[in-house]
Amino acid sequence: MDARLxxxxxxxxxxxxxPIRLQIIEALANEEELCVNKIMERIGCPQAVVSQQLAILRDKNILECRREGTNVFYRIKNKNVIHLLHCVYNHCEP
Amino acid sequence: MDARLxxxxxxxxxxxxxPIRLQIIEALANEEELCVNKIMERIGCPQAVVSQQLAILRDKNILECRREGTNVFYRIKNKNVIHLLHCVYNHCEP
DNA sequence: TCTATATATCTATATATCATTATATTCAGA
DNA sequence: TCTGAATATAATGATATATAGATATATAGA
Structure with missing residues (x-):
C-alpha cells in the first residue's frame, strides 16, 4: 500500500x-433513511451532538442528506462503509 | 449496537x-513477523516514529512482540484486523 | 567493562477533537 | 409577519494526538 492510499x-x-458516529452509521445501515430527530431518539444524545457528528460524516463523504420541510433526512452515501462496520464488529466480538 | 460495543x-x-499504523499492519499482514528494522525499511520512516506507532498498536492490543537478541519481532495479535484492512481498501478503491 | 546496534521512551510544541452551552438558520402554519 | 419546531453552527475550555528531536535502555560481543 502506498502512502497516498x-x-x-x-x-x-x-x-x-x-462511538456516536458508529451508532449513527449503524442506524442508517438498518433504516435506509432517517431524520435527525429519529437519530437522536435512537442514540439518545443531545441534538447538538448529533448534528455535529452528522456534519463530520457529511463532510467526510460518508453520509448525504436531503431536506423535506423542516426535516433533514440522512442516508449512507457509500454503502461500502457498512462492510467496514461489520468488520469491526467481528473484530470486537468474533 | 449498544454504547459499550x-x-x-x-x-x-x-x-x-x-497512515503509518495502517502501513505497519499491512506489512505484518503479508509477512507474519517483522523486526522494527525491517518495518522501518518497508515504510521508509525514522526509527523513533515507527517505535512510537508500534507502542500504540501494542498498547491497543493489535500487535504483540517478542525479543530475540537485540531485535524485537512484531506480529499481528488478532488476525481479524486484516479483514478490517481489506474493508477499508475496498471502500477507498472499490 | 566498553562499544556498537537495535529499540524504546521522553520532552516540547503544535494541532485536533470532544462535550457543552448558547445562538442562528430554515421552514411551516396561524 | 410572528411563532414554534427542526436542524445547524459558533464559541468555549478540557483533553487527546501528532510530530520531531534528543536521550535512554537492552543486548551481544570484544
Missing part, C-alpha cells in the same frame, strides 16, 4: 472511529 | 486510523 484509508477509519 | 469498536478503528 494509506492516507485515504486512515481518513475513512478516522471518520468512523467515534 | 460502539465504544470498543471505535477504539479499534481509532487505533488503526493512522
Amino acid at each position: 494509506a492516507q485515504k484509508a486512515a481518513a475513512v477509519l478516522k471518520a468512523a472511529a467515534h | 460502539a465504544q470498543k469498536a471505535a477504539a479499534v478503528l481509532k487505533a488503526a486510523a493512522h
Whole structure:
C-alpha cells in the first residue's frame, strides 16, 4: 500500500472511529433513511451532538442528506462503509 | 449496537486510523513477523516514529512482540484486523 | 567493562477533537 | 409577519494526538 492510499484509508477509519458516529452509521445501515430527530431518539444524545457528528460524516463523504420541510433526512452515501462496520464488529466480538 | 460495543469498536478503528499504523499492519499482514528494522525499511520512516506507532498498536492490543537478541519481532495479535484492512481498501478503491 | 546496534521512551510544541452551552438558520402554519 | 419546531453552527475550555528531536535502555560481543 502506498502512502497516498494509506492516507485515504486512515481518513475513512478516522471518520468512523467515534462511538456516536458508529451508532449513527449503524442506524442508517438498518433504516435506509432517517431524520435527525429519529437519530437522536435512537442514540439518545443531545441534538447538538448529533448534528455535529452528522456534519463530520457529511463532510467526510460518508453520509448525504436531503431536506423535506423542516426535516433533514440522512442516508449512507457509500454503502461500502457498512462492510467496514461489520468488520469491526467481528473484530470486537468474533 | 449498544454504547459499550460502539465504544470498543471505535477504539479499534481509532487505533488503526493512522497512515503509518495502517502501513505497519499491512506489512505484518503479508509477512507474519517483522523486526522494527525491517518495518522501518518497508515504510521508509525514522526509527523513533515507527517505535512510537508500534507502542500504540501494542498498547491497543493489535500487535504483540517478542525479543530475540537485540531485535524485537512484531506480529499481528488478532488476525481479524486484516479483514478490517481489506474493508477499508475496498471502500477507498472499490 | 566498553562499544556498537537495535529499540524504546521522553520532552516540547503544535494541532485536533470532544462535550457543552448558547445562538442562528430554515421552514411551516396561524 | 410572528411563532414554534427542526436542524445547524459558533464559541468555549478540557483533553487527546501528532510530530520531531534528543536521550535512554537492552543486548551481544570484544
